[in-house]
Amino acid sequence: MSRPLHAIVDALGGRLLGDVCLEIERLAPLTTANPSELSFVAQARYASQVLTTRAGALIVPPGLEEAAVGRGACIITDDPYLYFARLTQWWRAQHRLPVPPFVDPTASIHPTASVAEDATIEAFAVISARARIGPRAHIGAHSVLGADSFVGASTQLYPRVTVGEACVIGDRCILHSGVVIGADGFGFAPHQGAWVKIAQLGAVRIGDDVEIGANTCIDRGALDDTVIGNGVKLDNLIQIGHNVQVGAHTAMAGCVGVAGTAIIGAHCTIGGGAIVLGHLTLADRVNISAATVVTRSIAQPGHYTGMFPIDDNASWEKNAASLKQLNRLRERLRSIEQRLDSFLKNN
């Protein structure tokens, strides 16, 4: 199922130099690519990679044209990484036969649900009362759409996704297996040593072009809705608490936890395993490093970090023990500064 280089450029643009009929069998990483494979060099500063790769053809920026042409076929484009992203999508489309829309006969669809004619519903999906499914949407096997939920046009739910009652998913979204949209937020009033449940009356509203990774959870709001903006990308195993707002085009890596009522700006990035506490606000364009705990609002764009540096265990043990004395050390330092100051002044 190879494709000639010229077919790629016909579809995606770019300037093609060298053997336009070279048959590409696979897209491959630079380091392992072989002469029938196509790879890319993202930036001119990686020029040395052009010389060492065995790839049959390369996607390179203009600054590497000379080097790339010297070794074989290449596609010149201003942003090779972007080109490569589009190429992966095109490549996949070339290699997957289009499947006509279908509704599996085992799916359980409530008579009051509304399913677009060209939507696909796989085996054992459950579509509850008054749920609405938009054109070209694809509902994976075993997915469950609650009453009054909505799935937008061209949105894909992989197998085993839950969309709770009254929750709304926009257009062109991708929800991976195990995603749970609209479980109850975690809200309880303490009473005589026990917890009284606060019924969660809000829902979840997810914008367009959102991707949500496997087993990620987004809870419904307590009163208002939890809101995920357009173009947000969430990796796997992320927890988004109730009432959270995530601004457009923000991306979070795996295992992030965002506590209730946090407001996260647009164009933020949050590294894997970070924890964002509740009832705080992050401005637009805030970048949080992996495993960092956000304990306060951040008003300025920028890069923020807080994590204990890894070390060999023996060194860590010593430093961690000293850390528990750190404030005392600081006081001892101040004391000795004062003693020395005082002595030097008097002598």
Added chain:
Amino acid sequence: MSRPLHAIVDALGGRLLGDVCLEIERLAPLTTANPSELSFVAQARYASQVLTTRAGALIVPPGLEEAAVGRGACIITDDPYLYFARLTQWWRAQHRLPVPPFVDPTASIHPTASVAEDATIEAFAVISARARIGPRAHIGAHSVLGADSFVGASTQLYPRVTVGEACVIGDRCILHSGVVIGADGFGFAPHQGAWVKIAQLGAVRIGDDVEIGANTCIDRGALDDTVIGNGVKLDNLIQIGHNVQVGAHTAMAGCVGVAGTAIIGAHCTIGGGAIVLGHLTLADRVNISAATVVTRSIAQPGHYTGMFPIDDNASWEKNAASLKQLNRLRERLRSIEQRLDSFLKNN
């Protein structure tokens, strides 16, 4: 679907002042509530909020009666947050038509299973041999109950919950989508560089009034059972290892991990993303901050924390580098203290 204020007080008590017929259309947060909405002020020290909200009616403590009456209808009650919690439950009940119990014909129910007459079994649920389901229990679509498992009265399983073989869930519990009760604990004996599985022969026993969040996992015990006490509240994406015991009314926020054989007391709270190591004991009424790692037993009630403070990345880099020298810094400080002491003594 509005409700008059007096209907709320008829149902939940409290002292109603002002327009008893005011129609409430929605419960809303103070900051966004409008004149047809009802909100609450939890404590007298938030008196200023009474003056700025546009809510049509307010639930307030006695200390705010005068201020609240001055602006419109209000309900006076000793604990507005608790009142509000009960109100959300009542509100939801008012707005959901009761559905008579049913067993979906697509559910797969083993002939030896025992299902109470007024239990509900949704589509594609699997009820294995000898499983027992109590009165008014609700088993969500695609949930799977293992052989010899038990689900108590009025317990609700949302869609896609797994309850493993021989595991027991008490009365009035709520298990959200994706919960896995009774997967094998993580136990292996090392042997010649490989791992030999320790079959996990215990089960999981969950008390009454327990709520378990989406995609949370509670492993079965190795020999004895893993035990979750009455009234425990677990948020989403929590991991509870084998043989763990969690005392009554303890609450854990999202993304917590509790390693095997930890014993956690009653009335504890554990913040989001915290990790509790195995084979240790926490007393009753221990509060662990978010993202804290509990590496030792804690015998005294209290509030415990350990997390690296967030900072701008450049400052963090400098401090983290110094942290790896901290024990050396401590030694240098001691040395200079000794030198100064010695000098001052001799002069």
Added chain:
Amino acid sequence: MSRPLHAIVDALGGRLLGDVCLEIERLAPLTTANPSELSFVAQARYASQVLTTRAGALIVPPGLEEAAVGRGACIITDDPYLYFARLTQWWRAQHRLPVPPFVDPTASIHPTASVAEDATIEAFAVISARARIGPRAHIGAHSVLGADSFVGASTQLYPRVTVGEACVIGDRCILHSGVVIGADGFGFAPHQGAWVKIAQLGAVRIGDDVEIGANTCIDRGALDDTVIGNGVKLDNLIQIGHNVQVGAHTAMAGCVGVAGTAIIGAHCTIGGGAIVLGHLTLADRVNISAATVVTRSIAQPGHYTGMFPIDDNASWEKNAASLKQLNRLRERLRSIEQRLDSFLKNN
């Protein structure tokens, strides 16, 4: 369903002393075992436990033979923990009636799928086009096997496992409920403030004898495959990013996150809640403590740690505040060292 001691030794070996006909009703932990139960003491240095347990019989190492014989029946074996692991497996097999292989009539099996004659397919499982299922494999209820996927001989999928398109699971693996194999890796090219998806063209390849805990996710590779070696053991709620390679017999505890393109050696252990950043390499036999963030490659075997030590909250607050001044403290210390040096030199 008790078993006489001699039946255990007949099956598993070891030297049996004392009442060979003693009926064992249960395997139990040392501290709670009663006279009809069997327990083990792992090492000779736990000799005191031999004297205090009420267990009816004990598995002990040769060094404890004398002490154990003095109190009752015992099995002598070089590695009691390994013996115990095998005993748990044998015990379970004794207490579970073998179920002949079956294919539940509700399962949805594509006509082009290939299912071994003695494989078991439970209710509502979905087996897609060209999927292949090996001999004695067991596919749990509601599990979904994507097109062209492969499940090896004697592998068990618990209910609600997803194996994505073209992913491969080896022989004798165990995948617990909620596992998602082969969701898309998290890859996007930034473009004008939005994210352009990089289609994930690789798959996941899992070796033999791998165990994967509940709700754990392993993403498919971007171009090449994500690869999990033979004998790897992953606990619950773990995230493995795209292109990751995990070496044979490595074990990870719950809630670990491994970012994309990390290469982890063989025989490593990674503690619960640890985060491994992407594009780095860990050598064989690296042990990472719980909750540690691996931010760089590690070339040497050994034990590595980085976590903030837990403290009472008031102490933590003081030390954390000082930590944000640590580099400044270091400079102050250097300054006072220089001043004292200079003074002492000149006097």
